[in-house]
Amino acid sequence: MSGAPRKAAIIGGGVIGGGWAARFLLAGWDVAVFDPDPQTPRKIGEVLDNARAALPALSDLPMPTEGHLTFADSIAGAVAGAAYVQESVSERIALKHRVYAEIQETAPDAPLGSSTSGYRPSVLQEEAATPASIFVAHPFNPVYLLPLVELVPSPATAPQVIETAKGILHEIGMFPLHVRKEIDAHIADRLLEAVWREALWLVRDGVATTEEIDDAIRMGFGLRWAQMGLFETYRIAGGEAGMRHFLGQFGPCLQEPWTRLMDVPEYDDALVDLIAGQSDAQSGHHSIRELERIRDRNLVGFLRVLKENGWxxxxxxxxxxxRRARTEE
Amino acid sequence: MSGAPRKAAIIGGGVIGGGWAARFLLAGWDVAVFDPDPQTPRKIGEVLDNARAALPALSDLPMPTEGHLTFADSIAGAVAGAAYVQESVSERIALKHRVYAEIQETAPDAPLGSSTSGYRPSVLQEEAATPASIFVAHPFNPVYLLPLVELVPSPATAPQVIETAKGILHEIGMFPLHVRKEIDAHIADRLLEAVWREALWLVRDGVATTEEIDDAIRMGFGLRWAQMGLFETYRIAGGEAGMRHFLGQFGPCLQEPWTRLMDVPEYDDALVDLIAGQSDAQSGHHSIRELERIRDRNLVGFLRVLKENGWxxxxxxxxxxxRRARTEE
Known part of the structure; x- marks a missing residue:
């Protein structure tokens, strides 16, 4: 990449906004963050430390020169001159609409991605001055290591904006998954929500603790999903007889009472206390910072294995x- | 371990039975397999080849001398003198009951584990001569690499049988997760079934293909789940504010229309054709054998990373x- 570094504006400086800032900075972009929380510089600094300790281990090339990080004191100041804007504020639609109005007053044409895990892009675009620039770009924590971004346009999003966003997301090392049909919670969080509901029932009904559920995932199918996902794993399970055979065998289970998903557990204080208490018993001997470092070390190891295996x-x-090697030649 | 090798009987020689046979053989146990399918020796041989190529890479010690594999021509012949019996026949309860009757005629006191993914142990025990010996020992494919076994007793299972089974499962390198309350589909398959239903909806409604769903898993949260599972990951997501803060934020989503799990998709030929066709397009350029080897190489890499990280x-x-080093001293 030649020429002056481009600028990304990060609106909302929590753990997700911080992850985006780290992705852009370590890819050589300048980054301006806006968040009214006075703790933001410290929080972003901590995410950035984690990212600097982890991300370079994935590449066989020297990292680009890190971009310049600034903290703006207004949205207008953050987005002025930005080639890309990423919004990661709280999941309150009125707040997001207010933020978009301010962003688009200064930078109406900049691609404006939202980290929302739940809202459809057409809901985000309501009342917007320039709906064509707005889309969902939903990442996964830790944003500086996990490649997935769900990239979801509405019919009102300009196709050229999505193409530009894809190019930028590739450039910062991510995997934009173009979701062709907008839907509440996109793809991944619908799957996560399904598991979450079932897991809440298991805890509430006293079948398993949070630790037992985590072990049931990470000692078994979690290891499969980190590399092949759901359908390719089941394709193998069908063995020589193939996917159709597997589908024939597994289909009848749909009629069995194997889930309690038909209804939603009451999410009362007793359930929150139960889960928070079990989680403390399970992981309370590690600080959150320690858990982040353990997680990142594991993720870097997994990603290096997958890179070696070309998978x-x-x-x-x-x-x-x-791509970087070609660009720098 | 000193003395003559002990014997495990494997009833049902499909991909799961084959994985059990490999676990026991590579841990130094003699194994007798019974399955009326004349293809069984070939099929078991292929699973065993995969296991021999993968499992030894996980250990820093030389592997024990491999046990002796025989194919019995009756259930009685397979289970005679067995210290452990594992049943992995088709998920048809009448068949399982017939098989248990035959097993217990010859070996009434041998611990008798079932690989069932769905049935509760008390359902398996109905009509049995010795219910106290019967329990669920539900493994995950590939059985020779993934450590998880859901170990589920009913109130009629003898506690001593479960203790013996735990010891044996530890000895062959597995992680027995003692499920304290019996429930259809135990723990892991309830979570899997929840995801499966939602994924079927996404395919049926044309939101995503099988490949897009797999990418949504393996490029993102699948990598998290391979090491920490669900609750510990969310504990980190809560950040400095902790698990209770996370629970407060995520709770309201339960009322949102984020899943279609309230009902079950009609599993008709059109849906089976759609999924099988998309799966062919996604993975049809690899044979099942190739996919198995790719999967195993990835899993061995992940497990080595986790072993290095002590996690x-x-x-x-x-x-x-x-444990092996101590025993062999």
Missing amino acids: GAGRVIADHDA | GAGRVIADHDA
Whole structure:
């Protein structure tokens, strides 16, 4: 990449906004963050420390020169001159609409991605001055390591904006998954929400603790999902007889009482206390900071394995290295 | 372990039975397999080849001398003298009951684990001559690599049988998760079934293809789940404010229309055709055998990373090495 660094504006400086800031900075972009919370510089600094300790281990090339980080004291100041704007404020639609109005007063044409996990892009675009620039770009924590971004346009989003966003997300090492049909919670969080509801029932009904549920995931199917996901894993399970055979065997289970998903558990104080208490018993001997570092060390290891094997998320990293090598030639 | 090798009987020689056979053989046990399918020796041989190529890479110690594999021509012949019996026949309860009757005629006191993913142990025990010996021992494919076994007794299972089974499962390198309350589909498959239903809706409604759903998993949260599972990941997401803060934020989503789990998709030929066709387009350029080897290479890499980091499934492997080293001293 030649020429002056481009600028990304990060609106909302929590753990997700901080992850975006780290992605852009370590890819050589300048970053301006706006968040009224006076703790923001400290919080962003901590995410950035984690990212600097983890991300470079994934690449076989020297990292680009890190971009320049500034903290703006207004949205207008953050987005002025930005080639990309990412919004990661709280999941309150009225707040998001107010923020978009301010952003688009200064930067109406900048691609404006939202980190929302739940809202459809057409809901985000309501009342907007320039709906064509707005889309969902939903990342996954830690944003500086996990490649997935769900990229969701509405019919009102300009196709050229999505193409530009894809190019930028590739450039900062991510995997934009173009979701062709907008839907509440997109794809991944619908799957997560399904598991979450069932897990709440299991805890509430006293079948399992939070630790037992985590072990049931990470000692078994979690390891499969980190590389192949759901359908490719089941394709293998069908064995020589193939996917159709597997589908024939598994289909009848749909009629069995194997989930309690038909209704939603009452999310009362007793359930919150139960889960928070079990989680403390399970993980309270590690600080959140320690857990982050353990997680990142594991993720870097997994991603390096996948890169060596030319598979899954590792292919995203290898492709990113290859693009960088070509650009710098 | 000193003395003559002990014998495990494997009833049902499909991909799961084959994985059990490999676990026991590579841990030094003699194994007798019974399955009326004449293809069984070939099928077991292929699983065993995969296991021999993968499992030894996890241990820092030389592997024990492999046990002796035989194919019995009757259930009685397979279970005679067995210290452990594992049943992995089709998920048809009448068949399982017939098989248990035959097993217990010859070996009434041997611990008898079932690989069932759905049935509760008390359903398995109905009509049995010795219900006290019967329990669920539900493994995950590939059985020779993934440590998880859901170990589920009913009130009629003898506690001593469960203790014996735990010891044996530890000895062959597995992680027995003692499920304290029996429930259809135990723990992991309830979570899997929840995701499966939602994924079927997403495919049926044309929101995403099988490949897009797999990417939404393996480029993002699948990588988190391979090491920490659901609750510990969310504990981190709560950040400095902790689990209670996270629970407060995520709770209201339960009332949102984020899943279609309230009803079950009609599982007709059109849906099966759609999924099987998309799966062919996604993965049809690899044979099942190739996919197995890719999967195993990835899993071995992940498990080695976790072992180096002393975390999750890697701790199971490290502990197993330590126990073996002590036993062989």
